[in-house]
Amino acid sequence: MSLNSTPSSERTHIAFFGLRNAGKSALVNAIASQNLSIVSEIPGTTTDPVQKAMEILPLGPVLLIDTPGLDDDGELGKLRVEKARDTLSHTDIAVIVRAVDSTLNEFQEKLINDLVLELKAKDIPYINVRTKSDLLETNALSDTFNDEKNDNLNILVSAKLGTNITQLKNTLATILQEHEKQKPLVRDLIPNNGFVVLVIPIDSAAPKGRIILPQQQVLRDLLEAHALTMVVDLAELQQVFQIKKPDLVITDSQIFAEVDKITPSNIHLTSFSILMARYKIEA
Ligand SMILES: Nc1nc2c(ncn2[C@@H]2O[C@H](COP(=O)(O)OP(=O)(O)O)[C@@H](O)[C@H]2O)c(=O)[nH]1
Ligand SMILES: [Mg+2]
Incomplete structure (x- = not known):
């Protein structure tokens, strides 16, 4: 079967979630190595989940899903957030994106926590990605990681410089394999x-x-x-x-x-x- 004939339903769906300006679109672009999403400094530019089918080693055929910001507001914003949630119904693995230089307020923390709860309830594996690592002083790296209260995997990347993008792809593949092993028989x-x-x-x-x-x-x-x-x-x-x-x-x-x-x-x-x-x- 050629790559192009792989139906969307048989691809591994990788969805990217996070707040506005977290760097989701830039990260998706870095992974895809091509410009498929709008990378913008204007909050909430991505109005719909942008999907791109491609082959990524070692994952095979995947569908990268770039979602709008979880914290999108206003009437239109609410619709966008709902679309982000809809994406969960067909997500195989979720990538939660946060910028290293962002401090979240209570509301934003809650949005992320709610997403994590939903992922756990739906038994969808996920990974926490801290992006824009190029903004950090080298010696601040370990501090950022020790800071994480989260028990799940964390990975530090830069979409801008392409740092750790390959490692992220490999980690996604490992998490997916581990998750498949835990699938129920009956x-x-x-x-x-x-x-x-x-x-x-x-x-x-x-x-x-x-x-x-x-x-x-x-x-x-x-x-x-x-x-x-x-x-x-x-x-x-x-x-x-x-x-x-x-x-x-x-x-x-x-x-x-x-x-x-x-x-x-x-x-x-x-x-x-x-x-x-x-x-x-x-x-
Ligand atoms: N320095 C730096 N800036 C980044 C990086 N990734 C994204 N940005 C910038 O962060 C802003 C938001 O990025 P974008 O990908 O549109 O965020 P999204 O709203 O989560 O999709 C843009 O100004 C990007 O240029 C990165 O790895 N390093
Ligand atoms: Mg975006």
Whole structure:
């Protein structure tokens, strides 16, 4: 597939958030190495999220999304802020941009904190970028970093000089990979404290003395999700339905047809291999 034919939905969406004049557009331009956004000294110039599809190593096909300032005011401003928020619905990783020379007032601090809370609630990974590092005296660098109360990753860059831009790209790739690893195998498919039945055939094909890795992984994910899990062989499945209605039944491909026959049609049924495939495809 050529770069240009990669649909937008299959690209990694990297959204840049921050206050007006933080240096978002300049940073996006520095990453893209081309002028795709308006870099301006006039607050609130960027009226809509500007998007640019491109290939960035080591990330592959990405969509860079330059959002308007979170602190945009006025009627038009409010609309712009809403658009910035809408961007979150399709953001894979967020970059929170702050200039090294900026001091935030209470209102601005709150805007950033609210954004961080929203990112956490939506399980979107993010990185804090301090830009305009060229404005700092060299010996002030460490002070700025020690100052951060934030527990998340921080990185110091200059869009103007291109300092640390490559490091930022690499860090974005690392964070994304780490986040993908933590993706749920099954827990997003069940309600809180959901009831799940695993039907595991212990026949001649089953390894002696243990259960296979996909089954272990699914069990592990269910335990972490605090699900109520019952593990049975095919012969006991009928009894389970008389005790309690499961939210999900998971079984092996080999006995899928038999399990399907016993399982009432209003109960969701899937297989370990389907869960594994879903996990890998989405990764
Ligand atoms: N010294 C310096 N100035 C920068 C840097 N990045 C942006 N600026 C300036 O900061 C102002 C706001 O930049 P802009 O990218 O438009 O900010 P945005 O509102 O967050 O998109 C402009 O005057 C830029 O020239 C940087 O790395 N170093
Ligand atoms: Mg801008």
